[in-house]
Amino acid sequence: MITVVGPGAVGGLLAALLHRAGEDVVAVARPATAQRIAAEGLQVRSDAFGTWTAHVPATTAVPAGSAVVLAVKAYALDDVLPGIVAARPRAVLALLNGTAHARALHAAGLEDVACASIQVEAAREQEAIVHRGGYCIVTVPDAAAGGAVPEALARAGVTVRTGGSENEVLWRKYSFLAPTALLTSWTDLPIGPALERDPAVTAGVVEEVAAVATAEGLTLEPERLMAALRKLPGTLESSLQHDVRRGGASELEALGGNLLALAAEHAIPAPSLERVVGDLRGRHD
Ligand SMILES: NC(=O)C1=CN([C@@H]2O[C@H](COP(=O)(O)OP(=O)(O)OC[C@H]3O[C@@H](n4cnc5c(N)ncnc54)[C@H](OP(=O)(O)O)[C@@H]3O)[C@@H](O)[C@H]2O)C=CC1
Numbered sequence: 001m002i003t004v005v006g007p008g009a010v011g012g013l014l015a016a017l018l019h020r021a022g023e024d025v026v027a028v029a030r031p032a033t034a035q036r037i038a039a040e041g042l043q044v045r046s047d048a049f050g051t052w053t054a055h056v057p058a059t060t061a062v063p064a065g066s067a068v069v070l071a072v073k074a075y076a077l078d079d080v081l082p083g084i085v086a087a088r089p090r091a092v093l094a095l096l097n098g099t100a101h102a103r104a105l106h107a108a109g110l111e112d113v114a115c116a117s118i119q120v121e122a123a124r125e126q127e128a129i130v131h132r133g134g135y136c137i138v139t140v141p142d143a144a145a146g147g148a149v150p151e152a153l154a155r156a157g158v159t160v161r162t163g164g165s166e167n168e169v170l171w172r173k174y175s176f177l178a179p180t181a182l183l184t185s186w187t188d189l190p191i192g193p194a195l196e197r198d199p200a201v202t203a204g205v206v207e208e209v210a211a212v213a214t215a216e217g218l219t220l221e222p223e224r225l226m227a228a229l230r231k232l233p234g235t236l237e238s239s240l241q242h243d244v245r246r247g248g249a250s251e252l253e254a255l256g257g258n259l260l261a262l263a264a265e266h267a268i269p270a271p272s273l274e275r276v277v278g279d280l281r282g283r284h285d
Pocket residue numbers: 005006007008009010011029030033071072073074076079080095096097118119120121122123124239251
């Protein structure tokens with residue numbers, strides 16, 4: 001059995017795809033969400049996969065011994081981790097953005113944990129999961145290739161790749177995600193115009209993120225990172241931007257705060273990151 005913990009935009013899309021492919025899948029959510037999914041199913045509208053409602057079983061507790069796909073936001077990790085540990089899962093595949101969650105998961109005493117990355121543009125709009133952009137790519141560390149969850153995701157239509165060590169997989173995503181998430185949230189613009197809004201801040205953020213990524217083991221030239229950002233579809237919005245726009249809980253600390261802490265640890269000056277993260281923190285107060 002595969003358990004999707006956090007059946008929101010990302011987890012809901014994957015749970016619906018796994019269910020449609022005939023996998024034995026269950027969604028684990030907080031009571032109100034679990035009740036809604038049990039009653040109404042997961043409604044998906046996807047450019048790539050079509051429109052359908054998946055009647056995925058939903059509950060509030062992780063079934064013992066299942067394989068877990070972890071897709072909560074970083075701020076919910078402390079809430080869900082004890083329930084996952086207690087269920088003694090046979091494997092956990094985490095899809096959170098950033099790197100901070102990896103430390104917590106590996107310290108939790110779980111048997112088989114792999115932190116992967118997902119490239120997808122998904123959002124919850126009213127009660128539906130909307131998947132835009134036509135791509136859904138999960139990159140797993142080499143050591144996790146062939147595992148029950150990556151294999152099931154591939155059978156369900158997800159593009160599954162391997163990407164080296166876990167640190168490489170996480171940093172390859174985080175290094176382009178961080179400027180994308182921070183600049184789209186700071187400007188509340190899609191990535192195309194967000195990159196142009198204040199070229200000095202954009203250049204500073206890119207340079208500082210590249211320096212931190214390099215210090216963390218992923219050699220990355222700022223020019224290469226900027227070129228990768230310019231290749232993104234100009235209309236792309238980030239999940240952090242959606243959360244910041246909505247107000248309330250967001251992954252600002254897990255994505256931006258974590259970068260500032262790592263920059264300080266490596267003695268890397270980060271004035272542009274400080275400005276952007278500081279402004280976003282200010283909007284929370
Ligand atoms: N959205 C995207 O396009 C992408 C997102 N990501 C990353 O994937 C991860 C998930 O993001 P996303 O799917 O957008 O997030 P969502 O907010 O859409 O979904 C998060 C899910 O976690 C559940 N949850 C929240 N708090 C708790 C809690 N305390 N206990 C149990 N469950 C909880 C939510 O439940 P409830 O329904 O009750 O709120 C929801 O089902 C993040 O790390 C994000 O950065 C990565 C790539 C793209």
